[in-house]
Amino acid sequence: MSAELIVPASALPTLPYGGLVVPSLVADQGERAAKRYIEFFAAQIRNPNTRRAYARAAGDFLGWCEQHRLSLPTIEPVHVAAYVEQLLQTGLPRQPGEPPAPLAAPSVKQQLAAVRMLFDWFVIGQIVPHNPATSVRGPKHVVSRGKTPVLPREDAKALIDAIETDTVIGLRDRALIGTLLYTFARIEAALGMDVGDYFAAGRKRWRVRLHEKGGKVHEMPVHHTLEEYLDAYLEAAGIAEDKKGPLFRTAPGRTRDRLTTNRLQQREAFGMIRRRALAAGIDVPLGCHSWRAIGITTHLENGGLLERAQQMAAHSSPRTTKLYDRTQDEVTLDEVERIVYKCRPAFALLTQGGSSTDGAAGLPREWGCEAGKGTFRPVMPSR
Numbered sequence: 001m002s003a004e005l006i007v008p009a010s011a012l013p014t015l016p017y018g019g020l021v022v023p024s025l026v027a028d029q030g031e032r033a034a035k036r037y038i039e040f041f042a043a044q045i046r047n048p049n050t051r052r053a054y055a056r057a058a059g060d061f062l063g064w065c066e067q068h069r070l071s072l073p074t075i076e077p078v079h080v081a082a083y084v085e086q087l088l089q090t091g092l093p094r095q096p097g098e099p100p101a102p103l104a105a106p107s108v109k110q111q112l113a114a115v116r117m118l119f120d121w122f123v124i125g126q127i128v129p130h131n132p133a134t135s136v137r138g139p140k141h142v143v144s145r146g147k148t149p150v151l152p153r154e155d156a157k158a159l160i161d162a163i164e165t166d167t168v169i170g171l172r173d174r175a176l177i178g179t180l181l182y183t184f185a186r187i188e189a190a191l192g193m194d195v196g197d198y199f200a201a202g203r204k205r206w207r208v209r210l211h212e213k214g215g216k217v218h219e220m221p222v223h224h225t226l227e228e229y230l231d232a233y234l235e236a237a238g239i240a241e242d243k244k245g246p247l248f249r250t251a252p253g254r255t256r257d258r259l260t261t262n263r264l265q266q267r268e269a270f271g272m273i274r275r276r277a278l279a280a281g282i283d284v285p286l287g288c289h290s291w292r293a294i295g296i297t298t299h300l301e302n303g304g305l306l307e308r309a310q311q312m313a314a315h316s317s318p319r320t321t322k323l324y325d326r327t328q329d330e331v332t333l334d335e336v337e338r339i340v341y342k343c344r345p346a347f348a349l350l351t352q353g354g355s356s357t358d359g360a361a362g363l364p365r366e367w368g369c370e371a372g373k374g375t376f377r378p379v380m381p382s383r
Helices: 032-042 048-067 079-089 105-124 155-159 170-184 189-190 225-239 265-281 288-301 306-313 318-322 328-338 343-351
Strands: 197-200 205-212 217-221
Touching: 032 048, 032 105, 048 079, 048 105, 079 105, 155 288, 170 189, 170 205, 170 225, 170 265, 170 288, 189 205, 189 265, 197 265, 265 288, 288 306, 306 318
Parallel strands: none
Antiparallel strands: 197 205, 205 217
């Protein structure tokens, strides 16, 4: 993107999520437009991941408009449609010297949603007269099965068993993976837990409190295995009494026996999971979300109900929970293995009339039936 990014000259408050800059196409419309742009991300979007993605999408689109010599009020639906088409066909260059790559349909739909919401905000603030993205349709995208990599339960157990338990870091990693696996928690909710979010609910029962996206506060009973993992980790780390401190913490440098007071970040948890998978001999591109899918699939394989899995995962719709269900994968493979062609004596009638045969149930050689075997391989004769 060649468009220059500038910060408005007005005295705006310092935002807690970092330096958000205003594209020059917006700044050209004056200080009120620049403030409106900042307010969209500060007041309208609370999720930091959504804010980051929408800011990038808005910057990409407005930079594209500036390259085509458009101003903010002159952007029309045809321009938005042309931008969407370019994203699908060629994409935008991300790094200097690198060729652009087309975007997948979900990414294009996210870009269009960001532009549509931003211009809605501009229309309400009377920055532009109309929303040029309202009438533009995005690409169709229907999902019936999620793409999150999922391990069989045996491999998942082998990965956890391979984690060393004689260091604080090993106990922390095992407790974090166990939390994702046994509570169906998103990684943001698991890393956002404080020590006090693991609490007693009676003499022998423990619960965890998860702050999921959308402001949902979700409590889950603790599986006995997860209780063992968490208790061992808290005892080794010595943080059981720090109720307001983060539950999962970083380690200073490469030390294995000490923790800091800093909260573990998502990128660090992702790197940990990939390293643990490779150390266990599992060459699968696992991510943090994989453990959520593994837990839901295992629950359903053991006779759990989809409605209960939905409740445990804090999903608003069972259709979302169904995307994580991989119980049908093995059934599909079993059905595929039923495709076996067997030689049948009735096919010998096809050889009447002088066709040469190979003696296997009287079938012609060009049909690919091997002599002395009952397997029929359909091979088209060469011409």
